[in-house]
Amino acid sequence: METIETITSIKPLLAVLISLLVVPILVSSRTPNVREAWTFVAAIAKFLLVISMLPVVLNGAEIVYTVAEVLPGVAIKFRVDAFGMLFALVSSSLWIVTTIYSIGYMRGLKEHSQTRYFCYFALALSATIGVAFSANLLTMYLFYEMLSFATYPLVTHHQDREARSSGRKYLLYIVGTSIAFVLPAMMISYSLAGTLEFSGQGFLAGTSSKEVTILLLVLFLFGFAKAGIMPFHSWLPAAMVAPTPVSALLHAVAVVKVGVFSIVRVLTGVFGTDLLLSLNLGTFIVYLASFTILVGSLIALSQDGLKRRLAFSTIAQLSYIVLGVGLLSPKGITGGVVHIAMHAFGKITLFMCAGAIFVATGKKNISEMVGIGRRMPITMTAFFIASLSIIGLPPCGGFLSKWYLVLGSLEAHQMPILFVLLTSSLLNAAYFMPIVYKAFFCTPQEAMFENTVQEAPLFCVVPLVITAIISIILFFYPQPFFRLADIMVRNITGM
Amino acid sequence: MTDLVSTIIAKYNYWIYITLMMIGLYAMIAKNNLIKKIVGMSMFQTAIILFYVSIGVKKGATIPILEYSHGHGHDTQLVVHAADYVNPLPHVLMLTAIVVGVATLGVALALSIRIYDRYNTLEEDEILTQIREEK
Amino acid sequence: MKIIGLIISVLTGAMLVYAAADFPAWSDPSSPASTYLSPHFIEKTMEETSVPNIVTAVLADYRSFDTMFETAVIFSAGLVCFFLLRTTRRKESETETTHYRHTLTGVTIQIKEGHTLPPSDEFERIDSLWTPSGLIIKTSCRLLVPFIQLFGLYVIAHGHYSPGGGFQGGVILGASIIMLAISYDLRTIIERISEKMVAVLCAVGVLIFSGTGALCLLLGVNFLDYNALAPILLVDPLTARSHAILIVEIGVGVAVMTTMIWLYCNLSSAGKYNQGL
Amino acid sequence: MIWQLDLAILTLVVITGIGALMVKDLLGAAILFGAYSFMMCLLWSIMGAVDVAFTEASVGAGVSAVFFVAAVFRTTRRTKD
Amino acid sequence: MSQQYPALLVVVPLLSAMIISIAGWVNKRWCFPIAVAALGVAACSSVGLLLQVLDQGKVIYLMGGWPPPMGIAYYIDHLNGLVLPVVSIVALLNLIAAKKSIEQQFPDKIGPFYSLYVLMVAGLLGIVATGDAFNLYVLLEIAALTGYGLLAMGEERAPLATLNYLYMGTIGACFYLLGVGYLYIVTGSLNMVDIAGILPDLYQSKAVLAAFIICMVGVWLKMAFFPLHAWLPNAYTYASSAATGLIAPLVTKVMIYVMIRLMLTVFTPAFVFSFLNVSDAIVWLAVIAIVTGGVLALAERDLKKMLAYIIVAEVGYMVGGAWLGNRDGMTGAILHIVNDALMTLCVFLVVGNIVYKVKSYAFENLQGLFRKMPFTMGAFVIGAMSIIGVPPTCGFFSKWYLITGAIAAGHYAFMAALLFSSLVSVVLFFRVFEICFHEPFSDNHGHDHHSEAMDEAPLSMLVPLLIVAATLIVVGLYTGVIVNQIIQFAIPASLV
């Protein structure tokens, strides 16, 4: 195994803290314009900080920063490696886009408590980057919990009864599983291995028996309920009561991807591929993921609420990533990891479209959207592109990741998985295409729309156009993500 | 049998202190009247004092005040044998304990007066009924 | 509750009986308690503190730190009672009615709050539950009280040589005042010894004790190490200990006396300070 | 230590204690509690603890019984047990 | 002066309690500055002591200059060196924070209140510092008596609850005294270290066993450990917020310190863990305590009582941790004394602020508090996070040690109970947050919520609160230092 060059730098901490530091400014700023300007500044600064670390990582080095040693052998420590970089890149870049979109959305609907909204948004982003850059399980757990609590006020933003019950469900699933499953699993790992530091080959290897390993695996898989693996998925549709930008960023990018990211990190950094392979646990993960993919897609078919359909789609898509890593083959892992990015850009576009439709027309259900494509052509075009990406058709980024997944399943000699992937792609098409079809090619019934319906405000439309375009660009220029995934695969497989 | 009897006799004080203490404890738990409980509490404390004082007793010893003849002052060096005097340390401790007992008694009585002002009874069950009815 | 109480006490008692089997026999001169620590006190008290009453010596010198807090306990009991019971503001529903008695005719009149008494010397203020004053009781108490107080002072001062000391003397002094309060009425006492004075004296008593200790501390030795007081008391260190014990006992006496009065006044008038037992 | 007297007084103490708790009248309980203190005082002096006896005498006879009576005076004599 | 720290620690508060009492009759305005100054001196000397202990190890102070078995000595080692600053600083912060509410609640009894307050702190500090078993009892009583006074001045039901506390507290203290007597009868000594030196020959004695059981039961009564907890919730709920701010964080914690002191110093781990075979049973009791505390807290509909039941559960944490019988568990218990004191202070200060402004702590009156008092609620969130055990707040780390200890001891039920308690805390606190977050539901499901103006507590209450909240995180981050520099030395090497 090659030694990895490490560089000590405070940049990761800054990247985490910058959105935290901006919160007091947000609270104290008097006018909305100032407030949003600051958010924007913070978003861009964060993105620049992340980008500035990209070259180092692409060169195969890692950036390390230790904040404090809180327990013997365990510190609150940041480490920027390829995988974290990939995730940080996606989330920080999408924050900028979402900020723009939020401004449009929140102002468009004249939402209350906008200051609070932006504050917690910033907090959530801090936590996300924190998870991405964490060097050990404890730090990851810290930011994971911080994210759970920071997003609660966002989910219950409307402060009505529905929001309250959804908020309860959200917390129950997310925090409950993390305390009940992740915490003990983490403690057990610590007492077994005496460390929590992620390492390329996992630190559990050779320290635990098979039964304990399986127990830990199950605890970790279900513990990170943000990943939405069934049966711990039902918080995700419930959380769709949140304002759309929240759904867009948090439930397409930050929260759910943090869950998946954590699972992948744990599978690779704690267990290590070798251990999983030797115990043949990959198969278990893969079948679990396949089940979620299929069932999630099937449920998505029957949903009428647009956001709920997207939510179930997300559940299914997240399991692609888990599945990819679970295949334990280099191609599979690459596919899974890159899917984080591809799916993020696709799904955020879809959510933004849903939000834009809501802002413009106030409609939430698919059955009410007949013919909407004629009124809002830009939005619906973006929607079409994004759904292509999700289905996995060229010329969109989603195709590449899916392609790698298929290759990976072949490489791992898992023929059933191939069928799962193909079936689910068909299902994806089956639940997205009708929307597009109805939107563009059916005529609306009378009095369905008021005559004044136009495109949503500019602040809403621009971001979704940007992300849709990026989805296409990623098909042609996916190199940064693949480079990062390659470095990561090389790290964990030792090749 | 004689062994048992001699044990009982030899530690008579200890058995009585246990009895008294249990009477006090029982009163504190089982009595319904607040002042009765305070009486029980005082008995409980006295029983412990009895225990301590019993520790200090020494066969054939006198009270822990040195035989001191007035007028001679410090000149006469007295030879004092420890075995001649009762152990003074438990007495000291128990002086403190008695004081604590009086202090606790005062506070407890003050509290019961406050309670009576409010509920017009000192029976615990009646007070609890009143509280429940208020809700 | 009765059954629970019975079970608990029987269980505890059984455990204690079980443990008592291992005690040294009662009044055994060779038990550890009698041979380990106490011989030092008994044999060395005289040369180390020059106080023949070992209990006093241990109480006020060897373990004076305990005693200081014991005084503080008494003080805090008085303070807590005051804190809990003393009512300075009445409930709005109650209007104060004061009772007066015409000394010549024996007619009792009630005066509602806000009204005033006709200016006359012939009225004396009485309790609401007035009873004719018991002449016998009053007289005999008046006779006894000075002696009791004198005896109380003797007990405080003579604590070095005989049983007694600050605490006992203080209680006797306090009891004598309580006796006056019982045989006359509470107002008589409060008029002579105001509440403020009682409260302040109570604190002063503890202050004398802990202040003596703190003085030692200021003089550069450990807290309550009376040897350091020798230059101030103008005696040799050994006598200084004895004298310091006396000072300390006086502090205890003052604190205890006033606390007893304070407690009694608060308890018997339920904090209203108008009329008592 | 005078063990014969000790036994006698100990028995009396227990009787007085039970009596103080059984009396169905708080004033009576207060008075009997005073008697309990007397016994205790005797007991201490029998065991040679003169200072403790002195304290108990002054506190038990002079003060705590009076406090009890004062408290009963300010509350009630009624008790159910 | 530095060698006089142990005396200053206790004596300065004692003296100033008297002076405050006098000042209360002369000029009420002097009371508060004197009290703050006294506690400030106590806090400084406790910190100084801690530094001294870190520097040179054990500090022994002879009261009256008499050598230990004769006189009373204060032993300051790493264990109480750690607890002393916590006690004094918590008391000081709460005093500053409570000034306004004291003036609001007892306008004519300011003097006695401050006097009792400072006296109680003196008692608590003494309990922690003393090395004499009987002296501990006296100090216990002084802390208890003043505590009764402070607790009883509250709502209408406070006197009854306090009287119950008084009964239980007296039984507890008397049991402790009895246990000391049992030790005295077999060893002849009252000095803790001295007793520990004599005891090893007497392990077989039934009297020592009984002494241990009685002491433990007494201490458990005072700390409201599970079957003996019935007095605590009412007593803490109905008291004034100034009093609970002092008593809730400190009294149970100090009693747990006493328990640990008895286990480690007096009876020595060899006796407690090797000779006696009861650890398992007590850890099971702790498990039940944690679960019952949590479940009972769920049933409550007002904030203060809920927190009181959480204290019951927290006591279970510490007792269980101490009885796990290994180093990690003991470390967790000691660390949790510090952390729990701080986080309980935090939440009770929040309650104080809420009561000051809203005049109620029932759930239904808390609506819209996040908007009304954002800073108070922010601190509340941090406190709650700490109680739940979310990193990087300090509560997480003590829980971490406790769980590590449980795993090492193979006591998985205790681990499960800790996790369960965390989950219950999440439910408990988010139920409160939900109520505070949502404003009264209006019928029109609209986005136009009538916005209430911010109505924050006064600065003198807010600043200590925010300091405590920040401390929660700082202490969490410095856990490694605390454990490595202090707690490690507080546990005897014989405990593996």
Added chain:
Amino acid sequence: MDTIFLYSSLYLAFLMLLSLYRAVLGPTVLDRMIGVNAIGSKTTVLLIMIGLLYHRVDMFVDIALAYAMLNFIAVLAASRYFHKRKGLYDEEP
């Protein structure tokens, strides 16, 4: 002489038992007061006797003196109660 004192003290203890009967079972509170008062006067004597048995009577006489003084207060307080509160058995609520 010591024997005489010892047995007379035991006899006094027996007499106390008789008084105690009245104190515990006396039908009214006042009977109890009589009983306790009688016990009190015997206690004073007993204290001196104990002192004589210890051969340290100078130490015990103070206690007896204090006792004689203070015993009086409790009785006074209890009788004072009836001066202010009417009714022998229970008071009207």
Added chain:
Amino acid sequence: MDIIVCVLLFAGLFFFTGGAVGILRFPDFYSRLHPAGKLDTLGSLLTMTAFALYNLHHFSLGALLTSSKMILIIVFVFVASPTATHAIVDAGVRAGLEPWTSGEKRR
């Protein structure tokens, strides 16, 4: 000397016995006060005198002081005991206790 002491002591004990029996056997409160008030006082007087005399056996200044203290006790009892008795009677009268007349049930 010892004989005088013994006589006084036994006389005192005799009166004490009378007092105790009287308290036990008399039918009502008022009648019980008689033995309690008078006989106990007399018993105290006699026994105390006996002790005072006995104490002077080994004559010294301290013994004289002690004996005089005992006399002081007697004086005290002579003042306090009647007062106490008076107070109790007073209480009985105020409490409305009817004196017993012959033929009634014993109380």
